[in-house]
Amino acid sequence: MKRNAISYLYVTTLLLGLLTSSCREDEFQSRGTNEDEALVVGSNVADLLFRLSLNDGSSDNILDRANCFSIQLPVTVTANGTTLNITEESEFDRIEAIFEEDDNDDDLLEFDFPITIILADYQRVEVEDRTALNVLADGCPGENEEDVDIECIDIVYPLTISTFDRITELFDSFTLDNDEMLYDMILELNDNEIVNINFPIKLTTSDEAMTEITDMNGLETFIESLKDSCDEDDDNDFNDDDCEDCSIQQLQDIWSPCNDWRIAKLLVAETDELAQFSGVSFILQEDGDIFANNGPTDFLGSWSAEGEGSNIQVTIDLPNYPDLNASWNLNSLLQSSNGVFSTQLLNGNDVLRFQETCTLIGNENVPPDLEAEISDGLWLVNSYFVNGTDNQTVALNGYGLNFNVDRTVEADNGEVIGGSWDFTDRDIDLQLDFDAAPFEALNKVWRIFSISDTRMELRELGADSNGDLLVLSKQAEDCGDCSVSQLLQLFSECLDWRVNRFELDGENLQPTYENLSFKFETFGDLTVQNGEDTILGTWSASGSGNDIDVVLSVPGLNDFNFTWDLNTIFETPADNVELRDGGNILRFQEACSAGKDNVVNDPDEVDETDDD
Numbered sequence: 001m002k003r004n005a006i007s008y009l010y011v012t013t014l015l016l017g018l019l020t021s022s023c024r025e026d027e028f029q030s031r032g033t034n035e036d037e038a039l040v041v042g043s044n045v046a047d048l049l050f051r052l053s054l055n056d057g058s059s060d061n062i063l064d065r066a067n068c069f070s071i072q073l074p075v076t077v078t079a080n081g082t083t084l085n086i087t088e089e090s091e092f093d094r095i096e097a098i099f100e101e102d103d104n105d106d107d108l109l110e111f112d113f114p115i116t117i118i119l120a121d122y123q124r125v126e127v128e129d130r131t132a133l134n135v136l137a138d139g140c141p142g143e144n145e146e147d148v149d150i151e152c153i154d155i156v157y158p159l160t161i162s163t164f165d166r167i168t169e170l171f172d173s174f175t176l177d178n179d180e181m182l183y184d185m186i187l188e189l190n191d192n193e194i195v196n197i198n199f200p201i202k203l204t205t206s207d208e209a210m211t212e213i214t215d216m217n218g219l220e221t222f223i224e225s226l227k228d229s230c231d232e233d234d235d236n237d238f239n240d241d242d243c244e245d246c247s248i249q250q251l252q253d254i255w256s257p258c259n260d261w262r263i264a265k266l267l268v269a270e271t272d273e274l275a276q277f278s279g280v281s282f283i284l285q286e287d288g289d290i291f292a293n294n295g296p297t298d299f300l301g302s303w304s305a306e307g308e309g310s311n312i313q314v315t316i317d318l319p320n321y322p323d324l325n326a327s328w329n330l331n332s333l334l335q336s337s338n339g340v341f342s343t344q345l346l347n348g349n350d351v352l353r354f355q356e357t358c359t360l361i362g363n364e365n366v367p368p369d370l371e372a373e374i375s376d377g378l379w380l381v382n383s384y385f386v387n388g389t390d391n392q393t394v395a396l397n398g399y400g401l402n403f404n405v406d407r408t409v410e411a412d413n414g415e416v417i418g419g420s421w422d423f424t425d426r427d428i429d430l431q432l433d434f435d436a437a438p439f440e441a442l443n444k445v446w447r448i449f450s451i452s453d454t455r456m457e458l459r460e461l462g463a464d465s466n467g468d469l470l471v472l473s474k475q476a477e478d479c480g481d482c483s484v485s486q487l488l489q490l491f492s493e494c495l496d497w498r499v500n501r502f503e504l505d506g507e508n509l510q511p512t513y514e515n516l517s518f519k520f521e522t523f524g525d526l527t528v529q530n531g532e533d534t535i536l537g538t539w540s541a542s543g544s545g546n547d548i549d550v551v552l553s554v555p556g557l558n559d560f561n562f563t564w565d566l567n568t569i570f571e572t573p574a575d576n577v578e579l580r581d582g583g584n585i586l587r588f589q590e591a592c593s594a595g596k597d598n599v600v601n602d603p604d605e606v607d608e609t610d611d612d
Helices: 002-030 044-053 058-064 089-099 130-138 179-187 216-226 248-255 370-375 484-493
Strands: 069-071 075-079 082-086 109-111 115-119 124-127 153-155 159-165 171-176 193-197 201-205 210-213 261-268 281-284 289-293 298-306 313-317 327-335 341-347 350-356 379-386 400-403 408-412 416-425 429-434 445-451 455-460 469-474 497-504 517-520 525-530 533-542 549-553 563-571 575-581 584-590
Touching: 044 153, 044 179, 044 216, 058 069, 058 089, 075 089, 082 089, 089 327, 109 130, 115 130, 124 130, 153 216, 171 179, 201 216, 210 216, 248 298, 248 327, 248 341, 370 416, 370 445, 408 429, 484 533, 484 563, 484 575, 497 575
Parallel strands: none
Antiparallel strands: 069 115, 075 082, 075 109, 115 124, 153 201, 159 171, 159 193, 201 210, 261 281, 261 350, 281 289, 289 298, 298 313, 313 327, 327 341, 341 350, 379 400, 379 469, 400 408, 408 416, 416 429, 429 445, 445 455, 455 469, 497 517, 497 584, 517 525, 525 533, 533 549, 549 563, 563 575, 575 584
16 A cells, blocks of 8 residues: 555656646747757857947047947047037047048047047946057057957847746846847856747848848858958048948939039049149039039039949049049048038049038028028128238228118218128128229128128138138127216217118118208207208107117107117217117217217307407
């Protein structure tokens, strides 16, 4: 009986063990854990995934010139004197554009130390200065030397991983979101754990093709066959593969809007041929036409493009300029820190770079309403250089320039020189047309090279660096130190004030009222003389600083009858008082041409000068 009981217990235990094993195997399958498809420590596929997960240090070689580590972003750098805050890899183009602005300078990049570098195994190391950084970079493999990381293939994350611990018999599942997490997982593989990747997964190659992988064997075969299929770009030539994402449409969108492209670099058979294109302007139209202008003569040619990415071929046919006629490879499309676009073409060792002069396009410092910026306020001539070096500023000193919304312009130093202004191309070329000297010298088309709230730089359109330069500065419009007593004193010193500028609801009313003479009395009376007619009204002022209200009330002159803000008081050299009401502008200028010391302050005062 006892023997039968033992046999029964043995059989029961055996059956339970078999049942448990069978259930565990079923659970393997249900939880996605399969020992036959496990990622085994030391296996070839584990080694391939390990190499694929390493941090690629070559992608930021424009920063550190080192293949075995990368700079942790964000980082502040100074490129050829321009300080930039780099927050992502796409902004490396900003550095490259600065470096390519001048081929004859030494490109210098300085960091705002300390910085942090990320090694191939994702360790972070703080670097205190340039010397320490150079020591670390010297320890990396040289340019294009063989290294262990795989850069031709990328995993499309996230990945889901299932694990089973043989000792604790516990299951787990987690997600990998990036290469660093994959690196850590591979590093922690051991024989006591079954690790499975939950297929299918997706991988991409350097040509951006995406492939779905359904099992471990397929993953190993795919990586093994394509691991060396691309140029890993482990060199310091940061501009040799800029057009991986380029398209013909991008090229058209950059070339066609600007009607003034210049050749910034031309190397043919290792000879610098740039000099022959000094002053030559190009228009590269979307329909494939090329217009070249060297001043007196226009030349017509054509361009065409085919291909995509880094294999776009641009063919130029311009009979009068044979050095340009070739099938060029589109090498880069760049935009500099101040918004200037450039396109670089290569043909073997020959280099052709076009750079546009329409510098306002894409410049974040340009106001959205350029017309309002120009017509708002009084501009003074800060400097005027003819042919780039001949300083003619003194001839224009003492004048204030008003660019009115109706496209009239006045240069005023007590005597007014009239004229007109207008945009000619894409609102960045300014045509000036004055009626008399000395401002007739400015009658040409100017490129608005830069503009801010206080400064506007104009350069002669179609000229090279030796063209005319005109810099205007805006008269300060601030009444922080103004007072009512100052205004009373100013008005009392001259009894003849004229309307110098009057813009009401977008209309220029200055010509309508330019012949009126305004006399502001100390006690609030306002006399307006219109030829033989006299109109009596009132004025008052109250407040201080930037909060002075000026109330005008003149019967029959409703355009003047508002509560105005005193905006500024300035000299050009005549005294000016400018009033504002929202976007409306009313400026009075004194007309006492004899000078303030000889102004007659009492209209009834009799000249008692002895006739003898």
